Amino acid sequence: MRGVARFMKLLPLELNAGRASRLSLPAWDAGGTHRPALLPDSRPRRIARNSSALSVNPLVAALLLALLVSAAVHAEEASLQVRLNTVGYLPEAQKKAAVAAPCSDFTVVRVKDGAKVMSGKATGPVLNEDTREQLFTADFSTLKEPGEYQLDVAGVGRSAPFRVAADVYRDPFYTVTRGMYLWRCGTAVSAKHNGRLFVHAACHTNDAWLDFVGGGHRQKDGIKGWHDAGDYNKYVVNAGVTVGAMFRAWENFGPRIRTVKLDLPESGGKLPDFLAELKWELDWLLTMQAPDGSVYHKLSTKNFGGFILPEREPAERYFTPWSSAATADFVAMLAQASRHFRPYDPAYADRCLESARKSYAFLKANPTNHNANLTGFRTGAYETRDTDDRLWATAEFWETAGETEGLRDLESRIKAGNATVDADFDWGNVKNLGLFTYLLSTRSGRDESLLKDLRESLLATADGIVKTCDAHGYERPLGGRYYWGCNGSVARQTLVLSAANRVSPKPEYRQTMLDALNHLFGRNYHGRSYVTGLGHRPPRHPHDRRSGGDTVDEPWPGYLVGGGHPKPANWQDIQDDYRTNEIAINWNGALIYALAAFLEESR
Ligand SMILES: [Ca+2]
Numbered sequence: 001m002r003g004v005a006r007f008m009k010l011l012p013l014e015l016n017a018g019r020a021s022r023l024s025l026p027a028w029d030a031g032g033t034h035r036p037a038l039l040p041d042s043r044p045r046r047i048a049r050n051s052s053a054l055s056v057n058p059l060v061a062a063l064l065l066a067l068l069v070s071a072a073v074h075a076e077e078a079s080l081q082v083r084l085n086t087v088g089y090l091p092e093a094q095k096k097a098a099v100a101a102p103c104s105d106f107t108v109v110r111v112k113d114g115a116k117v118m119s120g121k122a123t124g125p126v127l128n129e130d131t132r133e134q135l136f137t138a139d140f141s142t143l144k145e146p147g148e149y150q151l152d153v154a155g156v157g158r159s160a161p162f163r164v165a166a167d168v169y170r171d172p173f174y175t176v177t178r179g180m181y182l183w184r185c186g187t188a189v190s191a192k193h194n195g196r197l198f199v200h201a202a203c204h205t206n207d208a209w210l211d212f213v214g215g216g217h218r219q220k221d222g223i224k225g226w227h228d229a230g231d232y233n234k235y236v237v238n239a240g241v242t243v244g245a246m247f248r249a250w251e252n253f254g255p256r257i258r259t260v261k262l263d264l265p266e267s268g269g270k271l272p273d274f275l276a277e278l279k280w281e282l283d284w285l286l287t288m289q290a291p292d293g294s295v296y297h298k299l300s301t302k303n304f305g306g307f308i309l310p311e312r313e314p315a316e317r318y319f320t321p322w323s324s325a326a327t328a329d330f331v332a333m334l335a336q337a338s339r340h341f342r343p344y345d346p347a348y349a350d351r352c353l354e355s356a357r358k359s360y361a362f363l364k365a366n367p368t369n370h371n372a373n374l375t376g377f378r379t380g381a382y383e384t385r386d387t388d389d390r391l392w393a394t395a396e397f398w399e400t401a402g403e404t405e406g407l408r409d410l411e412s413r414i415k416a417g418n419a420t421v422d423a424d425f426d427w428g429n430v431k432n433l434g435l436f437t438y439l440l441s442t443r444s445g446r447d448e449s450l451l452k453d454l455r456e457s458l459l460a461t462a463d464g465i466v467k468t469c470d471a472h473g474y475e476r477p478l479g480g481r482y483y484w485g486c487n488g489s490v491a492r493q494t495l496v497l498s499a500a501n502r503v504s505p506k507p508e509y510r511q512t513m514l515d516a517l518n519h520l521f522g523r524n525y526h527g528r529s530y531v532t533g534l535g536h537r538p539p540r541h542p543h544d545r546r547s548g549g550d551t552v553d554e555p556w557p558g559y560l561v562g563g564g565h566p567k568p569a570n571w572q573d574i575q576d577d578y579r580t581n582e583i584a585i586n587w588n589g590a591l592i593y594a595l596a597a598f599l600e601e602s603r
């Protein structure tokens with residue numbers, strides 16, 4: 001705990017308190033020197049292959065070998081100096097690489113025939129403050145012809161291959177959304193990616209015990225839902241920002257999302273695939289409601305388990321006492337669910353609304369913040385004040401039920417928060433989700449002057465993100481801020497930009513959303529994709545118990561890792577480094593939104 005307390009001082013706001021509750025810190029954090037990991041996996045094999053071709057004087061051989069190794073290493077590292085979106089680009093989008101080495105001329109080379117399809121000159125260098133690098137920029141935006149290419153920078157090397165295509169984010173959307181399916185608890189899951197099979201048997205089918213919520217040593221149904229992150233527990237508050245972002249994706253881009261078949265067990269049934277995936281989580285959430293309408297904060301083992309497959313986890317799991325933040329997030333999610341499931345499953349929509357109404361009544365009767373008593377539990381805490389959660393609950397319940405009393409309550413809550421939209425948010429502050437619902441609602445009766453204030457705040461915040469992005473060497477919308485889970489925040493900022501683009505469309509908003517994807521897929525300090533199974537040299541050793549506990553050498557696919565902090569160089573692709581290399585539903589939920597936003601050009 002001491003290490004955690006020390007580390008917590010580095011974190012802004014309360015965003016990261018839950019994941020920060022991991023108890024043991026990696027060895028390097030306990031005072032050892034910290035070295036960024038950038039070790040090409042194939043180096044030893046290259047040396048062996050090259051040395052077998054040599055059969056001369058040992059001294060000459062050694063010299064030649066040294067030269068060859070140096071050349072091989074240089075070639076490999078050079079490609080990582082040319083940093084761009086290694087998944088690819090929409091044809092009409094801006095296309096820029098950051099080059100972390102002196103350079104001038106570049107060409108774009110088509111992979112299939114080696115043809116040089118364009119050439120240009122890099123600009124710069126400009127000092128990128130947070131990495132202390134002199135970065136050049138190669139702008140190849142005029143490349144619009146669909147295909148697969150590499151950027152060849154004279155004197156530096158070739159980039160990883162990337163695609164230009166209208167459907168370039170379609171497969172990533174599929175893979176990242178299917179990542180939610182692969183997180184399912186209470187069932188066996190199975191999926192193929194790049195020829196490898198990822199599979200586990202039915203897990204946690206006896207969730208969970210009531211000992212800590214006044215039920216004695218008895219069990220009640222708490223199965224289904226998604227495992228939260230690299231661990232197998234289930235936390236209502238983190239479900240909130242995740243489900244909130246995914247429903248917003250459905251609300252904004254539903255018709256396009258519907259064109260992507262997710263190959264779920266439910267596919268072909270009455271629900272669109274995307275909603276079927278959300279229903280797995282909602283069915284679990286419904287089990288988290290106590291008879292009085294309060295909502296249990298989490299369902300968890302007492303301690304984090306080992307790196308084994310979930311069906312082998314032996315420890316008992318418990319419902320923990322309620323919190324007002326979890327109760328409010330529950331109301332918001334179930335209210336959202338009610339209106340989105342209504343066209344496909346009215347009975348389920350009714351059930352969701354009744355459950356939301358019951359917890360909403362409980363919240364009104366218990367208006368003060370109430371943290372869960374988590375004594376005895378050392379897993380994720382996700383503790384947060386409920387002001388923003390209550391605002392979000394009020395917004396979603398009003399949007400679904402349309403009750404005037406709720407609208408007045410919502411507006412007074414928005415005013416109490418000075419009607420400001422935040423540039424960055426996560427599970428600890430879901431206010432933006434409520435504000436977007438209010439702003440983008442088609443219901444009548446809203447306060448025009450409040451709407452005006454809120455629109456202005458949204459646009460000012462979005463303009464600020466655009467400016468921050470443009471000023472950053474890697475065009476990172478979050479600029480130079482790095483903290484626990486910051487890759488998720490980069491993805492989540494697309495919700496703000498997208499809301500602004502709905503209120504007042506501007507190409508810069510869309511471009512900055514794309515810049516978020518560019519950054520996460522390789523235009524970053526590492527020149528690598530931060531999403532398992534996608535793009536160039538993605539993470540191979542995420543802090544994920546399935547990936548560590550199965551027999552497949554590749555990690556489970558479709559997961560965004562948290563990212564380096566307090567400096568970008570602090571990301572390490574090692575399993576123990578949960579601080580920078582864990583995966584989590586709230587980061588994936590945000591990335592799903594970002595990818596869904598660009599499905600529209602797909603077909
Ligand atoms: Ca909160």
Ligand SMILES: [Zn+2]
Binds near residue numbers: 186203204227232
């Ligand atoms: Zn499970």
